[in-house]
Amino acid sequence: MTQPQFLLQPLSAAILVAILPSSVFAVDDVQPKKMAPIVVTAQDTLSNGLVIQADPKQPIQPVPATDGADYLKSIMGFNQIKNGGTNGDVTFRGMFGSRIKILTDGTENLGACPARMDAPTSYINPESYDRITVIKGPQTVQYANTGSAATVIFSREPEHLSADKSYRGQASVLIGSYGRLDHNVEAAVGDETKYMRVNANRSESNSYKDGDNQKVPSAWERWNTDLALGWTPDQDTWVELKAGKGDGEAMYAGRDMDGSQFARESLGLHLEKRHLTEHIQKLEGQVDYSYNSHVMDNYTLRTPPMTHNMMTHQMEPNPASMEVTRRTLNARMAMTSQWDKFSLISGVDMQQNHRGGDMKSSMMNMPMSTDMKFYSYGAFGELTYQLNPQHQLVTGARLDQVKIDALKLNDDRSETLPSAFIRLENQHPNHAAKSYIGLGYVERVPDYWELFSTAHGNTGMSKPTFNDLNTEKTLQLDLGYQQQYGALSLWTSAYAGLIDDYILMSYHNHPNTGGHGHGSSFSAGAKNVDATIAGAEAGIGYQISDRLQTDLSAMYAWGENTTTNKALPQIAPLEARLNLRYVTDKYSLGALWRVVAKQDRYSLNQGNIAGYDTGESKAFNTLSLNASYQILKDVDLAIGVDNVLDKAYAEHLNKLGSAGFGYAANQQFNNIGRNYWARVSMKF
Numbered sequence: 001m002t003q004p005q006f007l008l009q010p011l012s013a014a015i016l017v018a019i020l021p022s023s024v025f026a027v028d029d030v031q032p033k034k035m036a037p038i039v040v041t042a043q044d045t046l047s048n049g050l051v052i053q054a055d056p057k058q059p060i061q062p063v064p065a066t067d068g069a070d071y072l073k074s075i076m077g078f079n080q081i082k083n084g085g086t087n088g089d090v091t092f093r094g095m096f097g098s099r100i101k102i103l104t105d106g107t108e109n110l111g112a113c114p115a116r117m118d119a120p121t122s123y124i125n126p127e128s129y130d131r132i133t134v135i136k137g138p139q140t141v142q143y144a145n146t147g148s149a150a151t152v153i154f155s156r157e158p159e160h161l162s163a164d165k166s167y168r169g170q171a172s173v174l175i176g177s178y179g180r181l182d183h184n185v186e187a188a189v190g191d192e193t194k195y196m197r198v199n200a201n202r203s204e205s206n207s208y209k210d211g212d213n214q215k216v217p218s219a220w221e222r223w224n225t226d227l228a229l230g231w232t233p234d235q236d237t238w239v240e241l242k243a244g245k246g247d248g249e250a251m252y253a254g255r256d257m258d259g260s261q262f263a264r265e266s267l268g269l270h271l272e273k274r275h276l277t278e279h280i281q282k283l284e285g286q287v288d289y290s291y292n293s294h295v296m297d298n299y300t301l302r303t304p305p306m307t308h309n310m311m312t313h314q315m316e317p318n319p320a321s322m323e324v325t326r327r328t329l330n331a332r333m334a335m336t337s338q339w340d341k342f343s344l345i346s347g348v349d350m351q352q353n354h355r356g357g358d359m360k361s362s363m364m365n366m367p368m369s370t371d372m373k374f375y376s377y378g379a380f381g382e383l384t385y386q387l388n389p390q391h392q393l394v395t396g397a398r399l400d401q402v403k404i405d406a407l408k409l410n411d412d413r414s415e416t417l418p419s420a421f422i423r424l425e426n427q428h429p430n431h432a433a434k435s436y437i438g439l440g441y442v443e444r445v446p447d448y449w450e451l452f453s454t455a456h457g458n459t460g461m462s463k464p465t466f467n468d469l470n471t472e473k474t475l476q477l478d479l480g481y482q483q484q485y486g487a488l489s490l491w492t493s494a495y496a497g498l499i500d501d502y503i504l505m506s507y508h509n510h511p512n513t514g515g516h517g518h519g520s521s522f523s524a525g526a527k528n529v530d531a532t533i534a535g536a537e538a539g540i541g542y543q544i545s546d547r548l549q550t551d552l553s554a555m556y557a558w559g560e561n562t563t564t565n566k567a568l569p570q571i572a573p574l575e576a577r578l579n580l581r582y583v584t585d586k587y588s589l590g591a592l593w594r595v596v597a598k599q600d601r602y603s604l605n606q607g608n609i610a611g612y613d614t615g616e617s618k619a620f621n622t623l624s625l626n627a628s629y630q631i632l633k634d635v636d637l638a639i640g641v642d643n644v645l646d647k648a649y650a651e652h653l654n655k656l657g658s659a660g661f662g663y664a665a666n667q668q669f670n671n672i673g674r675n676y677w678a679r680v681s682m683k684f
Contacts, residue, residue: 049480068121085218094571101147138440176677210670211648222248254655297321
C-alpha cells in the first residue's frame with residue numbers, strides 16, 4: 001500500500017520541540033491556568049440520557065481508537081464484532097448493520113464488501129472530527145432511512161478565525177506496544193471571511209499477542225487526508241467545499257482473506273444561512289459524493305492456501321482476490337423555523353449508490369461489474385413544542401421512497417417506508433433532574449447484505465427472489481432519567497421494542513453457493529421472524545472529594561425470537577465498568593475496571609452478515625490504568641496500560657479464527673494482552 005510519509009518526522013519533531021522545558025520559551029506563570037487533561041473512560045449524556053456526546057480528540061481507554069467502531073465501543077450500549085486489530089463492526093443494544101445509522105458531517109458513506117470487511121466505520125478516523133453524537137432509538141427523523149437502533153453522527157465545526165488569530169491547529173503522536181504508531185494533525189488558516197483546514201492522519205501496528213502470549217494476526221496500516229475550503233462573508237453565512245482521500249490495509253485473524261485496500265475518495269459542498277426572516281432561523285443544504293474501493297485477498301498479507309492442480313497432479317498455491325466498490329451520492333436540504341412556542345425542522349433528502357465487484361483466482365476471472373443500484377428519496381418534519389418552562393413535546397415523521405435494482409438477479413423492488421416518533425421531555429429546575437419518554441416507529445428495507453445473502457429466504461427456496469424478504473418494522477418505547485444531586489449524579493436510559501419481520505441471518509452449508517465472500521459453503525441466508533427486545537444503560541457517579549471521583553456504569557441488552565421462542569443472536573452479555581479518577585491542576589490518575597458476564601443466551605449458527613453465535617461465552621474482567629500530565633499550557637501527555645493483569649479472553653462477539661492461521665474450527669481468537677501506550681498532544 002502506498003502511503004504518504006509527510007506526517008512522520010515533521011510532526012514528531014514539532015511535538016518533541018513543544019514539550020521542551022517551558023524556560024526555553026516563555027515564562028509559564030503569565031499564561032492562563034488550564035485544568036489537567038484526562039483520559040476519557042465514560043461519556044457525558046445530554047437531553048436526559050437520550051443523547052450522548054463525546055470529544056474524539058481526547059484520548060480514551062482502552063488505547064485510543066483506530067477507526068469509528070473502535071471509538072464507539074467505549075460508549076455504553078455499543079459493542080464490536082472484531083476481525084483482528086482494526087475495522088471491526090459495531091452493534092448497539094444487540095442490533096447490527098443498517099439498524100445503526102452512521103453519518104459523517106450529515107452524510108452516509110457505505111462499504112461494499114459482501115461480508116462487511118469494510119464496514120462504514122472502517123473509513124472514519126475519529127480524531128479528525130470535533131464531536132460524536134449518538135441518538136438512541138428511533139427518536140429522530142432528520143436523516144434518510146432512519147436508524148431503528150441508533151443514529152451516530154461524526155461532525156466537524158466551521159472555523160471561526162480572525163485577523164488577530166489567523167491560524168489554529170492541534171496535533172498528536174501515539175506510540176504503543178506491538179509497533180503501534182499514530183500521527184494526527186489538524187491545521188486551519190484564514191480570517192473572518194475565509195479559511196482552509198487540513199486534517200491528516202496515519203496509523204500502523206504489528207500483530208498483537210494475547211494474554212497467553214500467542215500471536216494474533218492483526219497488523220494494519222492506514223492513512224487519511226481531508227481538505228476543506230470555507231467562506232463566511234458574514235456571521236450568518238457559511239459555505240464549505242471539502243475533499244478527502246485515504247487508504248489502508250488490515251490483516252484479519254477472523255477471516256479467510258485480508259483487506260489489502262481500503263481506498264476512499266470524497267467530495268462535498270455544504271451551505272448554511274441563518275436568520276433569513278423573523279421565523280426562518282436557518283436554511284442548510286449539502287451535496288456529498290464518495291467512492292470506496294476495497295480489495296480483499298489471501299496472498300498480500302498471508303501465504304495463500306494450497307490446492308490440487310488437476311492438470312499437473314501437484315499441490316499449488318491458490319491466490320484469490322476480490323475488488324468491490326461503492327459509489328454514493330447524498331443530498332439534503334433542511335429549514336429550521338421558529339415561532340412562538342414552536343420550532344420545526346423540515347426538509348428533503350436523497351441518496352443514490354451503486355455497488356460493483358469482480359473476483360479473480362486460479363480458476364476464475366470475473367470482470368468488474370455493477371450488481372446493485374439503490375435510490376432513496378425522502379421528506380421529513382420534526383416539531384418541538386414548549387408546553388411550559390418544564391415540559392416540551394418533540395414529534396416527527398418522515399416518508400422514504402426506495403427503489404433497489406438487483407442487476408445480477410435481473411430483479412428490482414420498490415418500497416414506501418414511513419417512520420415517526422413522539423417524545424415528552426421534562427426538566428425539573430429545583431432538583432437538577434431531567435427525564436423523557438418516547439415512542440418511535442421505523443420501517444426498514446432489507447439492506448444490500450441481507451438482500452444478497454446466498455440462500456433460502458422466507459420461502460426456503462435454494463435460489464431466493466429479490467422480494468423474498470419483508471421490510472422490518474420496529475415499534476420501540478424509550479425512556480430515561482438523569483439527575484444531579486450535590487456530589488451524586490445518576491442517569492439511566494431504557495427501552496422495549498416489538499419488531500415485526502425482524503431480518504435474521506442463519507448459517508448453513510450451502511454447497512452450491514460458493515459462500516459469496518464467506519470463504520466456504522457455510523454461508524448465510526436471511527429470513528423474517530418476529531422479535532421482542534428490551535434493555536437499559538445506567539450510570540451513577542460520586543464526587544468523593546475535590547480531587548477524587550468515581551462512577552459505575554452498566555449495560556444490558558435482551559432479545560427474543562418470538563417466532564421460535566429462542567434468544568436473538570449476537571447480543572453481548574451484561575457488562576459493568578467502574579472508573580476511579582484523581583484529578584489535580586496539573587495531572588490526573590485513573591483506573592478502569594471492566595467486568596463482563598458470561599453469555600448463556602445464544603442461538604447457534606444464527607447472527608448477522610459479519611458473525612454468528614458459536615455457543616456460550618465465558619465471563620471475564622480486565623483492569624486498565626492511565627495517567628495524564630499538562631506539560632505546558634497547550635501540551636498534554638497521556639499514558640496508559642490496558643489489560644494490566646495480561647488476561648487471555650475473547651469477547652462474545654469475536655469471530656472464529658481463520659483456519660489459514662491454524663485456528664480450530666470452533667475457536668475464537670483472543671483480544672489483546674497487556675498493552676502499553678503513550679500519547680502527546682498539542683494545540684497551537
